[in-house]
Amino acid sequence: KQEVTQIPAALSVPEGENLVLNCSFTDSAIYNLQWFRQDPGKGLTSLLLIQSSQREQTSGRLNASLDKSSGRSTLYIAASQPGDSATYLCAVEGQGGSEKLVFGKGTKLTVNP
Amino acid sequence: GAGVSQTPSNKVTEKGKYVELRCDPISGHTALYWYRQSLGQGPEFLIYFQGTGAADDSGLPNDRFFAVRPEGSVSTLKIQRTERGDSAVYLCASSSRSGGAGNEQFFGPGTRLTVL
Numbered sequence: 290k291q292e293v294t295q296i297p298a299a300l301s302v303p304e305g306e307n308l309v310l311n312c313s314f315t316d317s318a319i320y321n322l323q324w325f326r327q328d329p330g331k332g333l334t335s336l337l338l339i340q341s342s343q344r345e346q347t348s349g350r351l352n353a354s355l356d357k358s359s360g361r362s363t364l365y366i367a368a369s370q371p372g373d374s375a376t377y378l379c380a381v382e383g384q385g386g387s388e389k390l391v392f393g394k395g396t397k398l399t400v401n402p
Numbered sequence: 403g404a405g406v407s408q409t410p411s412n413k414v415t416e417k418g419k420y421v422e423l424r425c426d427p428i429s430g431h432t433a434l435y436w437y438r439q440s441l442g443q444g445p446e447f448l449i450y451f452q453g454t455g456a457a458d459d460s461g462l463p464n465d466r467f468f469a470v471r472p473e474g475s476v477s478t479l480k481i482q483r484t485e486r487g488d489s490a491v492y493l494c495a496s497s498s499r500s501g502g503a504g505n506e507q508f509f510g511p512g513t514r515l516t517v518l
Contacts, residue, residue, distance in 0.1 A: 293444070321505060332406075332493060333445070333509040378444055382505065389435065389458060390495075390507060392444030 291316045295379055295393035302369055303401050310364040310396045312379030317360050323390065324353050324364050325378040333378065337364075341384075369400045404428070406510035408494050414516045415484055423479040423513045427496030434477050435495040435507060436469055437461075445493050451477060452499065484517045491515070 292315045302308050312322075321340045325333040337346045337353040339362070345354040352365040366373060376397045380390040407426040415421050427434050433452055437445035447461040451471045459469075466484075471477040481488055491514050495507040 323506065325509070330514075332408075332511040333495075335506055335508060338506045380444070388433070388450050388452075388499075388505075389447040389461065390437075390445070391447070394442065394444050 291319075291381060291383055291391045293379060293381060293391050293393035295377075295396050297396060298394065299397040299399075301399040301401065304369060304371060306369050306400075307365070307367050308369055308398070310366070310377050310379075310398070312362040312364070312393055314360045314362075314381050314391075316383065317357050318384045319357060320382045320384050322353075322355055322362050322379065322381050324351075324362075325380065327376045327378060327395065329375075336377075366398075369398075371400050371402050373400050374398055406494055406496050406508055408492075408510040408513050410513060411511065412514045412516075414518065416518050417484060417486060419484050419517075421481050421484055421515065423481075423492050423515070425477045425479070425494030425510060427475065427477070427494070428508055431496035431498050431508075432474070433497040433499040434471060435497070436477070436479050437493040437495065439491045439493055439512070441490075448479070448492075481515075484515075486517050489515055489517045 296311045323338045324336045339355040350367040355362045376395040378395045380392040409424045436448040439445040450458040454474045466482045469479045491512040493512045495509045497507045
């Protein structure tokens with residue numbers, strides 16, 4: 290059974306700092322990995338999707354990496370801003386037609402002005 | 403274009419009542435998913451539709467939960483004899499399932515269900 294773990298559970302940083310969020314998964318047989326952002330009381334916003342054959346994806350100040358063999362992904366946020374404050378969720382889709390996403394519990398990020 | 407929409411945004415009901423939650427996926431997306439999110443947790447998979455059929459309903463917790471997608475677009479999640487433990491945010495997502503990056507799932511704003 291796939292399990293996804295995100296560390297740390299919460300992170301507080303001053304504005305302008307670069308930061309890394311971590312995600313690990315127990316079964317390396319994944320089809321893809323998605324990072325999401327969730328604001329309080331809201332749904333999920335897709336940030337980046339990394340296919341299993343890829344090593345990283347970039348979007349603006351965000352960079353996500355994937356090391357499938359070791360079961361790890363990181364989300365790097367450059368020059369953090371108060372507007373980045375949210376919960377960041379990592380999710381994996383398994384191979385073999387399982388289609389469903391298995392989520393971690395998320396990392397709650399607070400960027401202080 | 404319009405994203406995934408869900409109605410109602412909030413639903414308060416009494417224990418034992420029946421509720422229906424609606425999801426409108428992104429136009430043209432053949433795949434539709436339901437997830438449930440409890441406070442402080444990540445979303446948990448409930449059911450996946452490919453077109454009109456439920457391709458995977460392994461996440462439905464018991465037979466009080468049922469979902470339909472009769473025309474391959476809008477889906478309704480139905481919960482009978484609601485219990486206080488059913489209180490959660492119910493999230494819907496859709497995907498084009500066109501392979502690779504086309505498997506990206508897009509989520510709606512969710513329906514917050516409270517069972518008193």
